Amino acid sequence: MSQTFEASLAGDPAEAISPEELSEALGEVLSSLGLESFPIEANTGQELDVSGSVTISGEWNGAVQMELTDASQRGTAAAMFLLDPDVLSAEEIVDAVGELVNMVGGGIKGMLPEPSRLSLPTVVQGHDLHLSFPGMAPVLRYARASESGPIAVTIWAESSDS
Numbered sequence: 001m002s003q004t005f006e007a008s009l010a011g012d013p014a015e016a017i018s019p020e021e022l023s024e025a026l027g028e029v030l031s032s033l034g035l036e037s038f039p040i041e042a043n044t045g046q047e048l049d050v051s052g053s054v055t056i057s058g059e060w061n062g063a064v065q066m067e068l069t070d071a072s073q074r075g076t077a078a079a080m081f082l083l084d085p086d087v088l089s090a091e092e093i094v095d096a097v098g099e100l101v102n103m104v105g106g107g108i109k110g111m112l113p114e115p116s117r118l119s120l121p122t123v124v125q126g127h128d129l130h131l132s133f134p135g136m137a138p139v140l141r142y143a144r145a146s147e148s149g150p151i152a153v154t155i156w157a158e159s160s161d162s
Contacts, residue, residue, distance in 0.1 A: 025107040052101035058116030075148020
């Protein structure tokens with residue numbers, strides 16, 4: 001997978017999102033929830049049990065996919081709702097993951113050419129998840145870890161090769 005987002009913006013290569021900018025967008029969202037985080041290797045080696053995504057359409061078309069472990073989704077939801085992770089309902093966890101990917105997607109949308117629209121988030125839970133976005137290919141992946149565990153973000157872009 002490319003380590004620069006520039007190549008995926010076929011119509012406007014002057015606009016680019018670097019891995020550092022993606023990491024910063026995720027770090028800022030986690031920080032806003034009171035979670036300290038740090039960059040980690042994108043392929044965490046841990047089983048990621050939930051995936052949230054939003055699509056971005058307009059001048060640029062693509063998707064933002066976020067993957068979390070069970071522990072990282074619980075920890076993030078606990079921080080978001082100011083609750084103990086053990087008392088969270090399944091619905092609260094799904095809501096938190098949806099809101100988290102929406103926040104990160106909104107930050108990334110702000111780095112892209114206008115006009116653009118952000119979809120409502122979709123959240124999928126399970127083991128050994130493999131999501132795909134028809135007509136798109138993954139172009140950038142980055143991960144951060146908080147005390148709860150890793151969170152990986154993948155940017156997908158429209159592709160004639162996919």
